[in-house]
Amino acid sequence: QVQLVESGGGSVQAGGSLRLSCAISGRTLSVYVMGWWRQAPGKERDFVAQINRGGGGTVYADSVKGRFTIDTDNRVSTVSLQMNSLIPEDTAVYYCSAYEYGGTQHWGEGTLVTVSS
Secondary structure (H helix, E strand, O other): OEEEEEEOOEEEEOOOOEEEEEEEEEOHHHEEEEEEEEEOOOOOEEEEEEEEOOOOOOEEOOOOOOOEEEEEOOOOOEEEEEEOOOOHHHOEEEEEEEEEOOOOEEEOOOEEEEEEO
């Protein structure tokens, strides 16, 4: 199994910044991609960003390009999401995700980010 625990959520005014972190433990040798997703109230869970275990291959949703940065410690123990220039539309529960070889996707419990105008 792979365990994911998010931290760093909170409330911020528009234009502010937050940094989310995800601690990854368990069967990490089988993890090849880590990422962040988010779910706003009343909406489906949407992809935000991903990175491979080596720290490359970053991909971002169009809505966060140029504002968010994903990074990892290259040991598959932490994946972080630096969020700058936050806007109210970024308000959501943010989930850390990890894909194992073989296709299993694991999720954390989520951390709430609230951006006020």
